[in-house]
Amino acid sequence: QNLLDATGLAPNLFIGQQTAGPGIGAIYSRGQGYADVEKTQSPAIGVMIDGISFGTNTGQLTDLFDVQQIEVNRGPQGLLYGKNTTAGVIDIKRTRPTEEPGVKAQFTYGSFDEYAAKATVNTGEFLDGLAALKLGVQYREADGFYDNLYDGTTLGDIEQFLVTAGLQLNLHEDLSAYIVFDYMKDESETPPVQAENTLLLPQLPGANGFGPYDTLGDLEQPTEYETTRVSAEVNWETVIGTVTSLTGYISASDDVLQDFDSTCVSDVRGLGCPFNGNPRFPAPSLHTNRMQQYRQFTQELRLATELHERVRLIVGGYYYDSAIQLNQLTDNNLQLILPFGLISNQESRLDTKSKAAFANVEVDLLDDVTLSVGARYISEDFDVDSTFFDTARTGSLTTDGTVLNLAVPRFTDDASFNEVISRIALDWRINENHMLYVSRAEGFRSGGFSIRATLSETVPGTSNFSPGGERFNTFEPESVETYEVGLKNTFLDGDLIVNVNGFYQEIDGYQANFVVITPSPPAPRGTNTYNNNFDEVSGWGAELEVQAQIPWVEGLSVNFTGGYQDIEIDEAMIDARRVPVGPGGT
Numbered sequence: 001q002n003l004l005d006a007t008g009l010a011p012n013l014f015i016g017q018q019t020a021g022p023g024i025g026a027i028y029s030r031g032q033g034y035a036d037v038e039k040t041q042s043p044a045i046g047v048m049i050d051g052i053s054f055g056t057n058t059g060q061l062t063d064l065f066d067v068q069q070i071e072v073n074r075g076p077q078g079l080l081y082g083k084n085t086t087a088g089v090i091d092i093k094r095t096r097p098t099e100e101p102g103v104k105a106q107f108t109y110g111s112f113d114e115y116a117a118k119a120t121v122n123t124g125e126f127l128d129g130l131a132a133l134k135l136g137v138q139y140r141e142a143d144g145f146y147d148n149l150y151d152g153t154t155l156g157d158i159e160q161f162l163v164t165a166g167l168q169l170n171l172h173e174d175l176s177a178y179i180v181f182d183y184m185k186d187e188s189e190t191p192p193v194q195a196e197n198t199l200l201l202p203q204l205p206g207a208n209g210f211g212p213y214d215t216l217g218d219l220e221q222p223t224e225y226e227t228t229r230v231s232a233e234v235n236w237e238t239v240i241g242t243v244t245s246l247t248g249y250i251s252a253s254d255d256v257l258q259d260f261d262s263t264c265v266s267d268v269r270g271l272g273c274p275f276n277g278n279p280r281f282p283a284p285s286l287h288t289n290r291m292q293q294y295r296q297f298t299q300e301l302r303l304a305t306e307l308h309e310r311v312r313l314i315v316g317g318y319y320y321d322s323a324i325q326l327n328q329l330t331d332n333n334l335q336l337i338l339p340f341g342l343i344s345n346q347e348s349r350l351d352t353k354s355k356a357a358f359a360n361v362e363v364d365l366l367d368d369v370t371l372s373v374g375a376r377y378i379s380e381d382f383d384v385d386s387t388f389f390d391t392a393r394t395g396s397l398t399t400d401g402t403v404l405n406l407a408v409p410r411f412t413d414d415a416s417f418n419e420v421i422s423r424i425a426l427d428w429r430i431n432e433n434h435m436l437y438v439s440r441a442e443g444f445r446s447g448g449f450s451i452r453a454t455l456s457e458t459v460p461g462t463s464n465f466s467p468g469g470e471r472f473n474t475f476e477p478e479s480v481e482t483y484e485v486g487l488k489n490t491f492l493d494g495d496l497i498v499n500v501n502g503f504y505q506e507i508d509g510y511q512a513n514f515v516v517i518t519p520s521p522p523a524p525r526g527t528n529t530y531n532n533n534f535d536e537v538s539g540w541g542a543e544l545e546v547q548a549q550i551p552w553v554e555g556l557s558v559n560f561t562g563g564y565q566d567i568e569i570d571e572a573m574i575d576a577r578r579v580p581v582g583p584g585g586t
Contacts, residue, residue: 001116003047003061003090010072011543011563013088017061019191020258020290022225025060029074030505031539031567032087032480036513039294039324040350040384040451041475041531042084046077048091050180052231052248053082055296055322055352059184059227059252062092063162065106065118066136069093074543075482075503076443079376079423083320083354086443086480086507096178097132097168098122114142114158134166146192146215150264151271155215158188174237179230186225192217193262216275217259218268219287219397227252241305241313250296257397260286287331289397296322302358310364314374320354326451331397343399348386348451355379360423368429375422384449384473385412417477419444433490443480445511449473452529472578475531479508495549502542510534510569516580530578539567 003025007015016026018037026035027045034043039056046053047060054060064070071091073081081089101124109115120136144156162184169177192215227250234245264273266285302316328346360374387410391399425439453473486501516528546560 002063003092005064006070006072006090008561009070010074011545011561012074012541012565013072013563015061017191018057019193020260020288021058021190021256022186022188022223022254023059023061025057027057027060027090029088030482030503030541030565031537032507036529038451038529039292039322040449041511041513042445044085044087044445044478046082046085046089048082048089049229050092050094050178050231051233051246052229052250052298053085053089054250055083055298055320056294058254058294059225063118063138063140063160064092065138066094066104066120066164067092068095075439075484075505076421076423076441076480078378078421078443079358079374079441080314080360083318083356083378083380084443084445086445086478094166095120095134097134097166098124099132100124110142112143112145112154114140116140130170132168134164134168136162136164138162138164144189146213147211148192148217149210149214149275150216150218150273151269155192155217155221156189159186160188161185175235177232177234179232182227182229184225184227186223188223190221190223190256190258192221193258193260216262216264218264218266218271218273218285219257219259221257221259223254223256225252225254225256241303244300244302244304244316246298246300248296248298250294252292252294254290254292254294256288256290258288258290260288285331287397289329289331291327293325294322296320307361312362313359314361315359316357318354318356318358320352322352324348324350324352324451329391329397329399343391343397344388345391345399345403346386346388349384350449350451351383352448353381354446370427370429372423372425372427374424375420377418377420378444378446379416379418380446381414381416382446382448383412383414384451385410386451386473387411413449413474415447415449415474417446419477419479435488436486437488438485439483441482441484443482445478445480447474447476447478448531450475450529450531472528472530472575475511476509476533478511478533481506495551497545497547499545500543502540504540505538507537508535510537514579516578532574532578534569534572534574536570536572537567538570539565541565541567 004015004017007013012030014028018024018026018035020037024037025047027033027043029045032044034041034057039058043057049062073091074088077085077089102122103119105119107117116139118138120134123133125132140158140160142158144154146155148155165181167179171177194210194215229250231248236243263275263277263285265277267273299319300316302314304314306312326348330344356376356378358374358376360372362370362372364370389403392402421442421444423441425437428436430436450473482503482505484501484503486499489498510533512532512534514530514532516530542564544562548558550556550558
């Protein structure tokens with residue numbers, strides 16, 4: 001139904017969902033991934049739709065209706081796909097307009113009053129074959145299946161609406177273009193948090209007596225997410241090869257309310273609360289209203305050509321430009337502990353520009369042996385500013401707009417990162433049914449800034465989180481080196497496919513997220529998210545894929561995937577002020 005259901009498509013691929021936002025993927029492969037909510041850190045596994053890469057993990061869990069093909073490419077893919085994809089790429093290709101008219105429709109009904117209506121209409125070719133158009137619409141609604149023990153209701157309701165259009169233009173026998181437009185509105189409830197409430201065994205996380213779908217929350221948690229996406233792919237067959245241009249633009253806004261403490265101690269609706277508070281939070285509650293604006297523009301231009309009957313070349317360039325604007329209201333004052341009548345207000349911005357140039361050459365050393373060598377140069381620039389201030393409260397998560405004082409002075413910063421990554425692979429086609437391959441690939445994930453490091457840059461000399469001017473909101477790049485050997489096999493005239501591989505990887509500067517509560521006094525108590533770097537992480541694994549066509553039942557196939565991975569932190573020296581140690585996470 002959506003990308004969550006694709007978690008078994010490939011070995012060692014795990015797809016989950018993050019709270020605090022709409023369709024946020026928590027995707028991991030071979031021990032690498034990203035499961036936070038911020039748009040200021042690139043996901044290690046990129047998701048691409050119709051050739052355009054998402055710059056964040058928001059919206060990754062896309063609907064899979066009208067999808068023609070899903071490719072799961074494991075290991076570093078940054079040489080040719082997207083940016084910062086150190087762990088892999090999930091490439092989703094939707095159907096394109098057809099030559100003949102047609103309609104595809106689907107209606108489903110299920111548990112929790114879930115129903116979905118989806119349809120795609122193809123006009124077929126018109127204007128003497130010059131154009132073909134595809135139009136689609138989708139609507140999905142469902143009641144949530146999380147039981148709220150506070151008021152007896154359910155949480156996690158779903159309501160999504162999507163319209164899409166694809167226009168194929170055959171401008172010339174050597175020139176074609178495909179233009180896509182998508183609009184989606186998501187008014188689902190935020191997936192709720194289940195925190196460690198002390199019901200049975202006090203102070204023991206996880207021993208709260210809750211079932212897997214039980215939660216608490218005294219705050220309604222709606223989401224309003226709107227996104228518009230436009231892309232254009234142009235292919236031009238020239239005398240020097242195929243020139244491809246991929247242009248993408250994404251504009252998105254989301255307004256998310258979240259009960260992060262998942263307790264009813266604040267009892268916003270006055271129903272009475274028989275439960276204890278969350279021991280991880282020093283304040284009664286943590287309610288947030290996160291409002292974000294996101295814009296992304298990408299442009300890729302590449303040339304694929306044959307230099308010789310045994311030599312093929314791909315060369316190109318990539319440009320990425322994004323801007324994030326975050327405004328967060330924090331109620332009952334955990335982010336910055338304030339008097340009860342105040343709300344902390346955060347205003348932050350991050351601009352990112354990324355440029356890359358890449359080339360890959362394939363050489364047939366022998367009729368059955370091919371060598372592939374490629375490299376990519378990456379340059380990324382970041383510019384950030386952020387401030388926190390107190391505003392007067394007129395209601396829960398509302399404010400009368402009166403700025404009472406600057407709790408944290410505005411800070412600004414910038415950073416740049418450059419790197420060259422490479423890939424080399426050797427394929428030996430033993431015969432038409434068996435191929436052995438070996439490869440070495442590098443990946444690079446830029447450093448940057450945490451947009452949620454609230455106190456780390458401020459009040460020099462008074463906060464024990466900023467003595468000497470340490471820049472705790474920054475993090476360094478992550479570099480990956482992966483070695484892989486595998487065997488692809490076809491048996492029984494194609495009815496049985498068996499692929500097996502093994503890999504070993506080394507990761508320098510592994511990026512890991514920690515939420516830290518700053519001590520008080522002398523600084524005001526507050527929460528910070530720090531992206532720390534582990535010096536050395538390494539691991540190995542093995543993967544098996546089997547696909548079998550059942551000969552006595554036409555059209556029936558059985559797929560099996562199995563994976564093993566052993567990933568270890570070999571060395572990690574981190575400033576203790578950047579990790580949650582001590583009572584209360586300080």
